[in-house]
Amino acid sequence: MATTPPPPHGQPERLPIDRLLGELASRVDEIVLDRERLRALLDAVIGIGSDLELAAILDRIVAAACKLVDARYGALGVLDDSGGLADFRTHGLSEAERAALGDPPTGRGILGHIIEHPEPLRLTDLSAHPDSVGFPPGHPPMKTFLGVPVTVRDKAWGNLYLTDKRGGGRFTEDDEAIIEALAAAAGVAIDNARLYAELAASQAEHERLVVYRDRDRIGRDLHDLVIQRLFATGLQLQSVLHLVDAPEATERINTAVDEIDGAISDLRAAIFSLHSGAEQPLSATVRGLAGVVRHQLGFTPKTRFEGPVDSDVPEQVRIEVLAMLREALSNAARHARAHRVEVVLAVADEHLVMTVTDDGRGVPPGASRRGLANLASRAEALGGTFTLTGVEPSGTELRWHLPL
Structure with a gap:
């Protein structure tokens, strides 16, 4: 399981749950819910807000939506700049079904209708809608449908798609309202996850610049202080060779000079490495x-x-x-x-x-x-x-x- 990185300095440990619950409270008055479904909606919102990674949040949103309205299948399509789908997260499909479907959809048919008309859509029979284009080979059969847009800062960001209500019934007005409330809270969670990612990237860049400055300082110190002192010591040793008569002493001095030259070579290599980042x-x-x-x-x-x-x-x-x-x-x-x-x-x-x-x-x-x-x-x-x-x-x- 992927671990969540520590939050940037000065940022909260989790998403601001109060904002999520505030968005939810603004929608709950519009929904007639029994205590059990209200508790399920509250748990779903808190669950969405417990993660900081965008991909994990999207998967949680789809899973929570399916559970709230008892849908067999669910998906969340993320819009790209051209009005198509940049990402498509699913829930309820088996690995074999995912493999049989191949590439994710591009936003045609009913999916395209929701993209072009970002408002809730409930259907008793998918195939009866005029924009329906059918299913590709290997797609599991689906009949009932509920689609709700997800907005981030009042801008269309994606859509929640739910199909095949268990038990053979159709999606109700209450189902639509509860998914709208979930989508509103999801928009807040998505927005905060994106903001967190930007802040984390900014902090990582700052830390990288600090490391590079330290490398420059260390490199200068090694070159200006250590290498030059070693070089001067080597010259001093060579300057006294003519004063030494014993062959053994001469050999030792030459060996020491060679070792100093080797140390200088190693230090130059180390300095070079300090300035050779992974980029x-x-x-x-x-x-x-x-x-x-x-x-x-x-x-x-x-x-x-x-x-x-x-x-x-x-x-x-x-x-x-x-x-x-x-x-x-x-x-x-x-x-x-x-x-x-x-x-x-x-x-x-x-x-x-x-x-x-x-x-x-x-x-x-x-x-x-x-x-x-x-x-x-x-x-x-x-x-x-x-x-x-x-x-x-x-x-x-x-x-x-x-x-x-």
Whole structure:
């Protein structure tokens, strides 16, 4: 079951039930109802107001309408800008009946009549109306009919359609009045759900802008403070090499300088990632990462893409793929001494295969395997695999096989 998102800051937790009940009270005086039906109408209105998601509200409206007037079938048609139907929610049809009907109606026949004449309509026999065009193949038989418009802020928004009153009787004037009252309350609920959705979208956009500003700030701090300090430290170490006579000390200083260069490369990749949101195509982000390490490699790695890389990779897989690629490219820049690096991403049969190939010196026998173990564990967490193989005459191939 879909969960309702938290309301925007400063907004009520639920729809304003008092407005719904106020709209209902303005209609109840027009209806002669016994206590049981009045209670059912009140419960229906409260039920409609208990949700904030528009689709769920529409389904609740149709189900409540069928229950209130004992209709076997119900539907709510949402109008589009051209006067047709943009959405059509049904109640009472089995899955097999829905499948047999195929595409939803477009607003012809009796449905079109209600659209063109937004006022209540009760029929004892659907087929006897002059605007009736019959039913498509696979449509269940229907005879009695009750249609009522739904308005939002005094504008036609959709229509409630109810057919086949159980027991074989016809829909009454009281049925029509109670559905009109429900439709009035439904209009308020729909209006508030749309307003809530707009406010939620506005808040989400605001939060996204805040995140981007934080990313910019962090990126500037990393570049202006951390990278420049690391770079200055590396220069200082190199400047004292001529003062050191012991070969072991010289080797350690050179190793430290290499590690600093590697850290700078990693930080540049991290800064790039901060500015690469999910809106950017995955292929563009991969090309950008390849460009980040060109200073250390002395060239830009080649990139190649096969299949729907930009559309079929879920966000969680995308995040992990980029993290693994950053580490692989960083390792190639720091250790491989390669003249060629190629990155290939291929999507097919609901799987992503990523390879990073270089013509470098391979993995030395005594080298730490901690980074490779990290790459393997990331792949396994996604239900995939990671392999490292040698390439003739020299070099390595890193390959990830990940399900989507």
